[in-house]
Amino acid sequence: MQGESQVPKVTANGIEIHYEEHGDPAAPPMLLIMGFGAQLTLWPDELVEELAGHGFRVIRYDNRDIGLSHKFDGVKAPGIVKMTLLSKIGMKPKVPYTLADMADDGAGLLDTLGIEKAHIVGASMGGMIAQHFAARHADKCLSLTSIFSTTGNPKLPPAKPEAMKVLITRPASTDEDVLVDHGVKLARTIGSPGFPADEERLRERTRMSVRRSFYPEGPTRHLSAIVADGDRRAMLKGVSVPTLVLHGEDDPLVPVEGGRDTAASIPGAKIKTIPGWGHDLPLELVDEVADAIAEHAKASVA
Template sequence: MCSNRIALAKESAGVPITKANGIDIHYEEHGNSNDPAMLLIMGFGAQLTLWPDELVEALAGHGYRVIRYDNRDIGLSHKFDGVKAPGLVKMTLMGKLGLTPRVPYTLADMAADGVGLLDALEIERAHIVGASMGGMIAQHVAHKYPDRCLSFTQVFSTTGHAKLPPARKEALQALVTRPKSTEEEALVAHGIMLARTIGSPGYPSPEERLRERTLASVRRSFYPEGPTRHLSAIVADGDRSTMLRDVRVPTLVLHGEDDPLVPCEGGRHTAECIPDAKLKTIPGWGHDLPLDLIDELAAEIAGHARESVAA
């Protein structure tokens, strides 16, 4: 049995960690350091490893210096131990009353983390790619720091508009339910269940690959308190539709037509809000990055990045 705070695989000496926005951020780089930078921002409760190695390598192969990192409160980055987030019911009620709940940190703070990482790496401008909650964070980057963005690609994310379709009940339940215990096998089983529930019906992940990736994630770090604060940041952020109408960064929206967690309407609405945004939807794609779509997604992201610079 392990405590909530313990990482099942300890941080080893020499892992790349830097100060960004005043906190420790763990990151990895792939590709040629002289190539244009591409910053990958992952989503709710997810470590940087949820960006598949195959996708990272494909993007590097397209000629980009690819940087992925652990958001605050997850993986090997800074943990906000002991900082309590308000309950979901309270936050939802306050939102309906037009009140903004006090939360440990905001998505705007997390956007500043990403820009702080660019500062630490002495990168003036980068192509910004965000998935799920990472897409929401990237929206803030594109809005508040447009001079740091060469392009913006949003992957299965949303504007947060209240009238958009919600997640399917089973997908949301799987996301917020905690494992039955902190024994390794229970954690792996829970991770596989979540991946299957929100994953792509048209591109199911092979069982062996899914188990290997889930086990590696569990052994890298297990910290269930971070997602609670991530969720509070998402709920407190509310509707970003008005903000997105001011975004002028060249934008591509990628979304699965069979996403059970963030329905495709969230991506469509984002593309409607951001002037001149491009939208591509893919049948059979859910809320994951399946191996069968890696080449197509890498080509779309890299192609948009190239076109944005050439325009």
């Protein structure tokens, strides 16, 4: 199921990527990288507009295998049990693509748009991709902001079982109302206990997302890329880009320890944690999050 869209597209890193731009085209660019199984629309319009209002050319895009970007139809990912076992004995499972490949997608998008350098902002899996971007493409990276993400350190506390369960459970059918109910349940389970989403707005946004694109195979390959990536701490120690870590203190999917470990692993990184914040971008925090990202980005080039 895929809806019509006027979202611009480019060919970058050998695949088709759909993206959106907001703000002054002459302003400093800021690339937003979304997370696991999530379309670019999961960045709230209010946050995007706020960042544009802070004086940035804001670019958000659909990662490969999700939304309107290129799909790797028919490419099999190894099962999660097999991958976990291989990882535990120090073997790298063979996966369709890696988080490093996904970071190269973002770099390729910037190249295609004629952008030499940008502020890189990633949320959740997008934060992991952004970490790879800063390590692999430091010359293109003005600053890094990693939002409710982590390092892959196996000793960190895991996701709450109910959060992981709803994340990886497929909907019972492809009926639109069933998909919307599933999406709302997911959002409620991993969302912010201190800032619960308005029911009507949540349902409407979820329905729009389903109508834009529903592609359940993509997240399976996303998950294989995450599991295969393993522990990034050694890589992060080499990151020299000015870094800010933002994390909710009540995140049930990626506990706050993941954010603290990210900040501890990147030399000179700063961290800001917010009580009541879970694994979403609630309207009540748009100003605070946008201000933090914008202040960090501006300070990094001052």
